Amino acid sequence: MRAYGFSEAGGPEKETFLDVPVPDPGPGELLVRVRAAGVNPGDWRLREGTYGVAGPAVLGREVAGTVTAVGAGVTGFSVGDEVFGGCPGMVGGWAEQALVTASFAARRPDSVSPEEAAVLPVASGTAYDALDNLGLSAGQTLLVNGAGGGVGVPTVQLARARGINVVGVASPAKHDLVAGFGATPVAYGDGVLDRVRAAAPNGVDAVFDLVGGEALRTVAGLVEDRSKLLSIADKTLVAELGGRTVERDRSTAVLDSLARLVVSGELDPCVKQVRPLDEAGAALAEVEHGHVVGKVVLVP
Template sequence: MTLSSAVEVRVRAYGFVRVGGPEQESFLEVPVPEPGPGELLVRVRAAGVNPGDWRLREGSYGELRAAVFGREVAGTVLRLGPGVTGFAPGDEVFGGCPGMVGGWAEQALVTAGFAAHRPDGVSPAAAAVLPVAAGTAYDALTQLALPAGATLLVNGAGGGVGVPLLQLARLRGIRVVGTASPAKHEFVAALGAVPVAYGDGVVDRILAAAPQGVDGVFDLVGGDALRAVATLVPPERLFSVADKALVAALGGRDVVRDRSTRVLAALARLVAAGELDPHVTEVRPLSEAGAALALVERGHARGKVVLVP
C-alpha cells in the first residue's frame, strides 16, 4: 500500500496525529491513496465506526504512527491496483481497508480479496458495517462448528459483534444464552437469545437458563467475565476476541478471521434476504466523526454507527 506522491490532489479525512486520547483526533487533508497490488480505490459512500478505531488511536495494536480512522467501507470503485480482477470502475462494493490509510475519508483503499459487490437491495450503510462485526461473528460460528440444536453462550451478547452473531446462530438452529446488562435484555431476547445478567452468580443464572449446560462459549467481554464462564466448556470450545492473552492462558482460542470475498458475499445475501439486520442506528456526516467515535468509545451506541462523507 502506498500514498500517491501527487500533492495537488488531496481528500478530506478524519484520523489522529499521534497516539493518545481523543484530543489527538483531527480532520486531515491527505493525498489520494494510490491502489497497490490487490487493492481498490473507492469513492466512499459509507464507513463503519468500531471500537477498533479508538483502540488504534490509543496504541493498543502496537502501531504508533498517525493514521486515518476506518476499517470498513462501502463505495464506488474508481481505480484498480495491479493484478486485481473481478472488479471494474463504477462497481458498487464494500469491504475492509488495509493498513493505516483508513476509510473515514472521501476516497479510500479497500483490499480486493476482502471486498464484494454490494447487492442492489443492500444500502451502502448496511454493507459498510458487515466486514468487521458481522464478519467476526460469521467466522466465530464457523470455527465453533456447533450443530443445530446445540447451546452457545455469548458473553456480551448486546454489543456490535453479538448482535449479528445472535441472528446468524438462530439461522443455524443454535440456541443462544447471552449475558448482557439488564438494559439490553429486551433487545437480546428480540434477537432470539435467552438473556442473563452479568455479575456475581452469573454461572448459576446461565445454568438455570441452560440446565443441560452449554456446548460452546464465545466471549466478547474478557477479564473477570471471561474467567467466570471459562469452566462451563472444555478449552477447545472456548473462544474470545476480547481478551486474547487470557483466553490463551485458559486453553481457549482467538477467532481466526477469514477476511474473504466469500464471507462478505454470504453476509450480503442474508441482508438482502431480510435474514440479517446489521442494526445501523446512527448515520452521521463525516463532519461529525469525532462525536460518532466518542459515542462508540463511551459504549453508548446501541447498534452500528456509520459515517457518510
Template sequence: MPKAYAYTRYGGPETETFVDAERPVPSPGQILVAVRAAGVNPVDWKLRAGFFRRPGDTGEPGSPRVFGNEAAGVVEQTGEGVTGFAAGDAVFGNTVSGGYAEYALLPAAVTAHLPEELSFADAAVLPVAAATAYDGLRQLDLPAGATLLVTGAGGGVGVAVVQIARAFGLRVVGTASEAKKDFVEDLGATHVVAGPDLAARVRAAAPQGVDGVYDLVGGDVLQEVAALFDDRSRLISAAARQEVERLGGAPVARARTTAVLDEVARLVVRGDLSPWVTRTYPLERAGEALRAVEEGHTRGKVVIEVGA
C-alpha cells in the same frame, strides 16, 4: 484536496483532526474506492489510544493515520493484478488506508460486490463485526439444535453473533446488562444478566448445559464461563487471545475473505441478519460519531456517510 479524519499521535480525542489527503494510488491487489459510508467501531478509538502498540513501543504514529477499518463505496481504480472489479462497481470491505475519508484503499481479497438490496450504510458495518461473528461461528461448527453461550451479547459483535447463530439453528443464551434484556431477547436469545455469580445464572437458563461459548468480554467473565464445560475446543474468544489459550480454548480465527463478506451480505438480504445501523453522521461530524461509540452512548451500529 480530499478530506480525511485522522489522529496525529497516540492519546485522547484531542489528537484527532481533519487532514488534506492525497488521493491514494492502488498498489497491486488493491482497489481505490470513493467512499460512500464507513463503519465506526471501538477498535478505531483504541488504535488512537495506543492500545495495540507492541510492548516497549513508545513511539508515535509518525504521520496522521486515518480512522476506519471498514467502508463501502464505488470503485474508482484497480491496482495491478485485480480481477473481478471495475470502475463504477459498488463494493464494501475492509480498508488499507482508513475509511473516514473521501477515498480509501481496499484489498481486493477482502472486498465484495454490494448486493442491490443493500444500502452503502448497511454494507459498511459488515466487514468488522458481522464477519468476526460469522468466522467464530464457523470455527465452533456447532450442530443445529446445540446451545451457544455468548458473553457480551448486547455489543456490536455480540448482536451479529446472536443473529447468525439463530440463523444456523442454534439456541442462544446471551449475557448482557439488565438494561439490554429486551434488546437481547428481541434478537432471539435467552438473556442472562451479567455480573457476579454469572455461571449459576447460565446453568439455570440452560439446565442441559451449553455446547459452546463465544466470548466477547474476557477477564473474569471468560474464566467463569470456561468452567461450565469440559470441552474447551468449543471455547473461543474475540476479546482475550492469550487468556483463552491459557484456558484451553482458542481466539477467533479471522478468515478475512471476499467469500465471508458475500455470505454475511446474503444473510442480510435474506432477513437473517440486521446490520442495526441506528445513527449516521456526515464526514464533517466524524468526531461526534467516534465519541458516540467511545463513550457508549449508542445502541446498534454507527455510520459515517460520505459523498453523494
C-alpha cells in the same frame, strides 16, 4: 482529500481532520469513493496505540462505496462497481476515498444500502468466522458473553440462522434487543453462572467471549472442551484458560454470504446512527464510552 484520524497515538485529544493525498491502489487493492464507513471499538484502540500505529493516520476499517480505480492483479471488480469491504491494514476508511483489499471486498446487492453494507466486514465478519471456528450444529447451545455489543448482536443472529440456541449475557438495557434476535438474555454480575444454567439446563456447548477479564474467567468453566472457548476481548487470558481467539477469514466469500443473509432478512446489520463525517469525533466517543446500541456509520 479530507479525512479524519489522529496526529499521534494517544487519547481523543489526538484526533483531528487531516488533509491527505488520494491514495493509489496497489496490487490487490481497489480505490473506492466512500459512501459509508463503519465505526468500531478497534478505531479508538488504534488511536490509543494498541496496534502499534504511531500516526498520523486515517481511521476506519470498513467501507462501502463506488470503485474509482483498480490495482494491478485485481480481477472480478471494475470501475463503477458498488462494493463493500475491509481497508488494508485496518485503517483509512474515514475519508472521501479509501483503499479496499480486493480479496476482502464484495459487490453490494441493490437491496442492501451502503450504510448496512459498510458495517458487515468487521463485526459481522468476526461473528461469522467465530461460528465457523466453533463448528456447532443445529440444536447445540452457544453462550455469547457480551451479546448486546457490536459483535454480539450479529453473532446471535447468525447463530440462530444456523439453528443454534443462544444464551446471551448482556446488560439489562440490551435484553430486549438480544431477545428480539432470538437469544435468551441473562444479566452480568454475581450469580451469572446460576442464571446461565437456568437458561440452559442441559449446559452450553461453546462460549464466545466479547468482554474479557473476570467476566471471561467466570464463564470459561462452562465448557470442558476448551477448543469451544473463544474470545476476541482478551487474547492473553483466553490462551491461559486453554481457549483461543478467532481465526479470521477476511474473504469475498464471507462477505457475499453476509450480504445474502441481509437480503434474506436473516441478518439485520442493526445500523442505529448515520452521522456525517464532520461528527466523526463525537461518533467515536460514543463507541469508546460503550453507550451505543447497534452500529454507527459515517457518511462523507
